[in-house]
């Protein structure tokens with residue numbers, strides 16, 4: 001496995017790969033969720049490239065950029081064991097320039113939900129993924145449904161900018177009790193972790209109800225009864241194109257939650 005610390009090293013490495021390339025972009029602190037994307041990429045491609053980069057432009061002032069978990073050595077070990085061919089580990093200095101050209105998330109769907117609570121977040125995500133796509137030139141790129149709005153916007157960017165890349169949607173990996181795996185879960189203490197479980201429980205309950213009831217207000221009430229969080233930022237019902245909906249549409253609905261438990265901001269969702 002090659003560790004590629006600069007864009008130039010990655011470009012050189014990529015030039016020598018003859019065959020399909022699966023790409024898994026991450027911010028590191030790898031867990032089973034990331035690993036499931038890597039394994040899928042491994043199965044479906046001749047080569048796999050993983051990037052590990054805590055991208056500063058997707059963090060807002062006051063967010064957890066500085067304390068975001070960084071575990072490069074452990075991450076490299078995980079990648080090696082998973083049979084990854086190249087790991088790209090750049091730093092902000094070699095990824096960004098002063099006063100550079102930026103891309104903007106779409107005005108509506110980039111600024112609702114996550115984009116509303118984290119304005120500018122998706123500009124940063126799309127900027128870095130754009131760069132990463134140009135560097136890795138993947139055949140397929142793997143993204144988790146855990147970050148459903150991000151996945152939607154990346155698919156839109158691929159369409160709008162005519163990238164010749166297949167975006168592969170990957171299921172959310174959960175702990176046995178249902179908690180969605182996230183690098184940020186390590187911020188939770190024991191009681192917070194228990195309360196955080198109410199998020200996946202509310203989503204599961206909503207999924208069950210939605211097989212019988214299509215009325216969103218009724219489902220939302222049930223969810224609010226289950227949720228035990230400190231700050232509920234949103235419960236949202238959208239279709240697969242992130243249009244808000246008034247009734248559950250079977251096979252075309254995503255229910256999303258963002259909430260803070262203690263100081264930790266968590267997101268989760270369920271596709272219905």
Ligand code: AMP
Pocket residue numbers: 025026027028032033034036037142143144145146147170171172173174180181182183
């Ligand atoms: P991150 O390191 O948080 O930027 O995540 C990198 C990729 O892993 C993104 O495509 C995420 O959606 C995906 N991911 C994060 N958590 C999970 C999970 N629990 N299950 C599946 N994929 C995940």
